[in-house]
Amino acid sequence: MEQLMNDLKAQIIEQLNLQEVTPENIGNDQPLFSKEGLGLDSIDALELIVLLQQHYNIRITNPDDGPKIFHSVRSMAEYISANQTIQA
Numbered sequence: 001m002e003q004l005m006n007d008l009k010a011q012i013i014e015q016l017n018l019q020e021v022t023p024e025n026i027g028n029d030q031p032l033f034s035k036e037g038l039g040l041d042s043i044d045a046l047e048l049i050v051l052l053q054q055h056y057n058i059r060i061t062n063p064d065d066g067p068k069i070f071h072s073v074r075s076m077a078e079y080i081s082a083n084q085t086i087q088a
Helices: 002-016 042-056 063-069 073-083
Strands: none
Touching (some): 002 073, 042 073, 063 073
């Protein structure tokens, strides 16, 4: 799980083009969408959905799940671990 969270941090920075942020700046439980966290917005949420589809072959079928899934890096990693299909 720790490796997955580290990978997610790097992928989030790359996907969202967060030039001033390093993986070390992102806490595992830090809120992604609040001012106390990364301060992401709804456009960033769409980019995170694309990230899950491209890197993990995961589609979010219920939009109401978004706030829970994208709360933090840890919540994203837990969702990926629970929903990722095994790729050959």
